Amino acid sequence: MSSIRFENVRRDFSRGGETFQALSDVNLEVRDQEFVAIVGPSGCGKTTLMRMVAGLEFPSAGRVTVDGREITDPGPDRAVVFQAFALFPWKSVADNIGFGLKCKGVPEAERAAVVQRYIALMGLAGYEKAYPHQLSGGMQQRVAIARSYALDPGVLLMDEPFGALDAQTRVVMQEELVRLARLQPRTVLFITHAVEEAVYLADRVVVMSRRPGRIREVIDVGAVRRAEGWDRLERIEEVMDTPSFVHLRTQIWRLLREQQEAVAA
């Protein structure tokens, strides 16, 4: 069981000698094995929220808990996948994926079995001995995701993990992440600028507003996905073509557009 809770979270920062509220009144629960995506304008505090769960940043008021325990530092129960691939360049694909397990003291035979399983799941067979520089950006990110899943963390934190990928690779990765998320459900907090990506991947989409960053609306995509049978459709473009998907995407775009207009006014 791994659930994340933000309770009345506020975060102040100082800039140019002035203190400002970057986040205010954030209340959110990401339930066990739920996939929650956060979208919102640049600077609304998405990364700050994620860093608080990772234990790299702390609230000025309120609290952030995982399974009821207040977060005081980073821990192996929470894995982070960043936009930059962050692999060890001197280690092979297999060693990168197995690195965290080795640190945890998992015996070699057991480690090899887990690594092999994720190599197969992420379509990396044949590349076990390759080094990161021999892989495309998409494959490097597959290794990073495999490494996080292999650690079997309760919570996975992903900050724009596909942001550096080209459009086609991004689509393939989105399909693979959906497949992996259904096969190996985890509690996921996923940050993205791409509305379609959020709607395609998440059970719920949190739309944020800025100045200060607040939760504007939470959209239950999972209920629509189940009712409309999106998971029966193999390809992302088939899902994106359904009226239910278009409706949700437009609803979220409108919310984001309203904020843009409010800032401009």
Ligand SMILES: Nc1ncnc2c1ncn2[C@@H]1O[C@H](COP(=O)(O)OP(=O)(O)OP(=O)(O)O)[C@@H](O)[C@H]1O
């Ligand atoms: N360490 C810091 N010191 C001062 N200000 C900070 C610090 N970290 C973040 N901020 C400010 O807090 C606000 C929220 O930043 P954050 O990176 O969380 O936003 P974001 O929604 O992730 O942005 P983006 O979508 O552009 O990545 C911004 O105004 C940012 O400049």
